[in-house]
Amino acid sequence: MLDLPPARPWSGRSEQLIAEPSDEWITPAEAANFQTTPRYAEVRAWLERLAAASPLVTLHPFGRTGEGRELLYVRASRGGPAKPVVLVQAGIHAGEIDGKDAGLMLLRDIALRGKAHLLDRVDLVFVPVYNIDGHEQLSAWNFPQLRGPAEKGFENNARNRNLNRDYAKADAPETRAMIGLLRGLDPLLYIDCHVSEGFDMQHDITFTYAGWGTYARHRATADWLQGSFGPAAMRALTQAGHLPTIYPSPIDTRAPAKGIRYSPEGPRYSTGYGDFISVPTVLVENHMLKPYRQRVLGTYVLLEAALRIAAQDAGRIAAAKATDRASRPAELLTRWAPAPQPIGWVEQFKGIAFEWYQSPASGRREQRWLGQPITFRMPIIGQQPTESVRLPRAWWVLAAQAEVLDRLRLHGIAFETITAPRTLQLDRVRLLNPKLLPPSEGRVPLAASFVHEPGPQVLPAGSVRVPADQPNGLLAAALLEPESQDSFLAWGFFPEILSPAPSTDDFILAALGERLLATDPALKAAFEAKLRAEPAFAADPDARLAWLYAHAGPGHPYHWQYPIMRELN
Numbered sequence: 001m002l003d004l005p006p007a008r009p010w011s012g013r014s015e016q017l018i019a020e021p022s023d024e025w026i027t028p029a030e031a032a033n034f035q036t037t038p039r040y041a042e043v044r045a046w047l048e049r050l051a052a053a054s055p056l057v058t059l060h061p062f063g064r065t066g067e068g069r070e071l072l073y074v075r076a077s078r079g080g081p082a083k084p085v086v087l088v089q090a091g092i093h094a095g096e097i098d099g100k101d102a103g104l105m106l107l108r109d110i111a112l113r114g115k116a117h118l119l120d121r122v123d124l125v126f127v128p129v130y131n132i133d134g135h136e137q138l139s140a141w142n143f144p145q146l147r148g149p150a151e152k153g154f155e156n157n158a159r160n161r162n163l164n165r166d167y168a169k170a171d172a173p174e175t176r177a178m179i180g181l182l183r184g185l186d187p188l189l190y191i192d193c194h195v196s197e198g199f200d201m202q203h204d205i206t207f208t209y210a211g212w213g214t215y216a217r218h219r220a221t222a223d224w225l226q227g228s229f230g231p232a233a234m235r236a237l238t239q240a241g242h243l244p245t246i247y248p249s250p251i252d253t254r255a256p257a258k259g260i261r262y263s264p265e266g267p268r269y270s271t272g273y274g275d276f277i278s279v280p281t282v283l284v285e286n287h288m289l290k291p292y293r294q295r296v297l298g299t300y301v302l303l304e305a306a307l308r309i310a311a312q313d314a315g316r317i318a319a320a321k322a323t324d325r326a327s328r329p330a331e332l333l334t335r336w337a338p339a340p341q342p343i344g345w346v347e348q349f350k351g352i353a354f355e356w357y358q359s360p361a362s363g364r365r366e367q368r369w370l371g372q373p374i375t376f377r378m379p380i381i382g383q384q385p386t387e388s389v390r391l392p393r394a395w396w397v398l399a400a401q402a403e404v405l406d407r408l409r410l411h412g413i414a415f416e417t418i419t420a421p422r423t424l425q426l427d428r429v430r431l432l433n434p435k436l437l438p439p440s441e442g443r444v445p446l447a448a449s450f451v452h453e454p455g456p457q458v459l460p461a462g463s464v465r466v467p468a469d470q471p472n473g474l475l476a477a478a479l480l481e482p483e484s485q486d487s488f489l490a491w492g493f494f495p496e497i498l499s500p501a502p503s504t505d506d507f508i509l510a511a512l513g514e515r516l517l518a519t520d521p522a523l524k525a526a527f528e529a530k531l532r533a534e535p536a537f538a539a540d541p542d543a544r545l546a547w548l549y550a551h552a553g554p555g556h557p558y559h560w561q562y563p564i565m566r567e568l569n
Contacts, residue, residue, distance in 0.1 A: 002144050005200055005352075006371030007291055012241015014297040017105060025050070025108050029101035029149070034293035037097050037149040040069070040135055043128050046104065047074055054111035055079075056119065063177025066158040069132045071177050074103075076110050076124040083119075084318070086310045087187040088303055089127040089178070092163050092194070092270065094134035094153025095143035098286050099193025102299035103128055118304065121311040125185060130174060133158035146195055148292030161442045164192070167273035168266065168479060168486040169493075170410055171442055182279065183412050188317045189229075189280050189310045192270040193299060196247065196285040199256045200369040202350035204290040205237050205298035208247040208283050210275035213262040213343070213382060217333075217474055218324035221280045224317055229282065229309055236305035242298045243350065247285040251381055254367060256351055259342065259379035264333060266486040267478050276475040277412075278324035280317060282306070289369075325471035332474065334483040335387035343382035348375045387483060391468045392566040395480045396426060399462035401563060404480075404488055408466065413476045415466040418459065426457045429482050429562035434498060443492045450482055450562070457565055465567070482562050494563055501550045501559040506541075513548035523551055 019026040028038035028046065038046070044059075051057045056076055063071040077083065090099030103126045109115045110124070118124070129135045135153035142152040156162050157172055166175040182190070196206065209216070209225045216222030230246070237244040248260040265272030274281025284302060286295040310317065353374045359366040397404055397415070408415055434448035466476055482489045503509070517524045527548065531538040538544070550559055 004145075004147055005289060005369035007147060007289065008202070008371055008373070010204070010241075010291070010294050012294075012297070014240040014242065014301050017109070017297060017300055019105075019108075025112055027101060027104040027108065029292075029296065030105065034101075034148065034291070034296060035150055037101055037152070037292075039138070040129055040132050043100065043104070044072065047072075047107075047128065050107060050111055056111045056116060057107060062181050063173060065131075065133045065174055066172065067133045069136075071130075071132065071174065072128065073181065074107060074124075074126045074128065076107060076119055076126070078116060078119045083121060083123050084188040084310070084314050085123045085125050085185045086189045086191070086307055087125045087127075087182070087185055088191045088193065088306075089130045089270075090193045091129040091131055091135055091153065092192060093155045094129065094131040094137070095146065095155060096193070096195035096286075097129075097135070097149070097153065098195060098292070098295045098299045099284065099303075100128045102193075102296045102303060105296070105300050106303055115304075118307045118311070121314060122188065122307060124307060125181075125187070127178075127181075130178065131157050131163055143195075145197055145288045146292075147289050159442060164270055165268045165441045167270060168268045169441075169443065169488070169491045170407055176410060179410055182277070187279060188314055189282070189306060190270070190274050191282045191284060191303065191306055193284045194286070195295065196288050197253075198248070198250050198288075199253050200289055200352040200354065200371075201248070201256075201287065202352060202373050203243050203245045203248075204287050204294055205242050205244045205302060206247040206285045206287065207233065207244070207302065208249075208271070208285065210265040210269070210271040210281060211263075212246060213380075215262060215264040215383065217264070217275050217329070218278045218327065220320035220323040221278055221317075222275070224313065224320045225280050225282070228313055228316070229280070229306075232309045233302055233305050236308075237298060237301050240298075240301040242294075242301065244298075245350075247283065248346075248349070248378070256349075257376055257378060259381045260346070261338075261381050262343070263383045264336060266484075267475060268486050276478060277472060278321050280320070328469060329391070329474050331388045331390050332477045332481055332484060333385050333388045334481070334485060335385070336383040337386050339382045339384045342379035344380040346378040346380065349378040351376055389477075389481050389483050391473070391477050391481075392427065393569045394468060394567040395466040395476065396424075396457075396459060396565040396567060397464045397466060397480075398460070398563060399464065403493055404564070405464060407479065407488070408464075408476070411472065411475060411479070413466060413472045413479075414470045415464045417464050418461060420461050422459045422463070423456055424459060424567065425454060427452050427454050427566035427568050428457065429453075429564075429566070431497065431560040431562065434560060436492075436498075444495075445490055446492050446494075446498075447490070448482075452566075454568065480564055482564075489562060497558055497560055497563065499558065500546065503546065503549065506545065509545040509549055512552060513545055516548055516552060523548075526551075
């Protein structure tokens with residue numbers, strides 16, 4: 001459909017993984033010479049046939065999609081005592097489907113072609129298609145940047161939610177099912193298969209982890225990923241004829257030489273979520289312009305290597321997870337900005353040459369990639385913290401916040417419920433200048449600045465205390481601290497706090513405001529400062545009276561008041 005940039009010729013040892021055309025267990029993608037990918041019904045039928053033929057393979061439902069399709073995972077196990085798990089998911093972005101077809105080939109070879117030894121010390125749990133509803137929207141117009149298959153699924157689910165932005169807020173039924181699976185399995189290793197966007201380059205298989213470099217929230221699991229998994233996976237891919245690298249997240253796709261980005265991640269993403277819950281998580285980002293056949297074979301090699309590495313290092317991984325879960329970070333980094341100077345350099349990045357041309361479609365100069373290999377020096381742009389919050393001893397959530405309590409239960413965040421009223425000195429948070437941001441991922445996000453106001457609070461029976469001192473304390477902080485970019489507040493969970501305070505007749509409000517100005521010097525000073533700073537406010541009688549009434553007495557219980565309180569240390 002689209003003339004993509006020229007593909008460089010490729011051949012590698014991993015081509016030996018492809019089944020012969022006469023093989024009765026050839027996968028649908030292999031049978032189609034990797035020109036097409038099968039629909040979900042065909043995938044499920046193939047897996048059911050494999051499970052019937054091999055005692056190593058079993059199929060299990062773990063939820064339903066928004067359109068009611070059954071979510072399915074495959075467990076490959078040699079049985080016996082319970083073994084740790086490597087969890088692999090494909091198709092969270094349903095057009096980026098390399099992992100599905102690679103996983104079918106690997107399952108076939110484990111079950112029937114002599115690779116059962118991969119299951120000696122670990123089990124493989126494989127989700128062939130995570131976003132099934134998006135997967136079934138096959139079209140040649142989806143993911144036009146990918147060189148195959150011919151038709152691809154849609155990026156988002158049936159409600160147009162990007163499931164790889166949903167781990168923290170957990171709105172989609174698919175996300176809720178996956179979080180339940182993660183909690184039930186507590187895998188040694190979690191692998192999320194994608195395909196990249198960005199710029200052309202020589203590398204075909206790339207991968208990364210949350211907080212690559214020094215930016216992980218939990219250090220022990222990150223150190224294992226960087227020190228052990230990464231080098232071993234690179235060796236396996238290279239030996240199979242691929243050209244791997246750590247995923248180069250570009251600063252500017254139109255100017256690759258500007259560099260690549262290393263930065264922290266929030267728990268909205270699979271990799272960030274894995275970091276927050278101390279599960280080593282790998283993001284696979286195959287290069288979009290490499291042929292589908294090459295990408296699938298590289299993914300197979302990476303997944304097979306992952307099973308070997310996890311089996312070999314199972315004890316070290318378990319120890320790293322335990323270390324991270326025993327840690328109790330005192331702060332949460334909430335904002336960061338690019339560092340003024342590079343934190344390192346890729347001395348010989350294997351890129352592809354391009355030229356500029358005037359596009360009649362865009363009316364500006366656009367890139368035309370030429371397929372010619374080049375190398376260039378590329379800076380690595382790190383981040384520096386601009387805001388962090390010190391964690392409290394605990395957070396308090398009122399019983400009426402059912403949506404928040406539901407998410408805490410889903411994420412496995414521990415809390416306790418009081419059965420009698422309690423009065424405590426707590427930190428209340430008031431919003432300043434809140435504003436709604438453009439709709440995103442099925443919600444209307446909120447931005448604001450905040451004032452923290454300690455004082456006595458009466459907590460009714462049924463209120464919930466969420467202690468920071470727990471293995472998921474950092475995840476609780478990311479969800480409950482108002483400054484966090486992935487907090488429930490930032491995702492727009494509390495629209496009621498934006499409703500205006502109750503009002504009454506103007507002559508009552510005017511008299512009340514005059515009394516406040518005459519008896520409260522601090523309020524008068526704040527009011528007069530606002531008049532000087534905001535001419536539009538000063539010229540709006542209704543806004544002036546509403547502001548004064550909103551500050552009367554103890555204030556109104558909802559208006560601009562964050563409904564979660566903080567118990568300070």
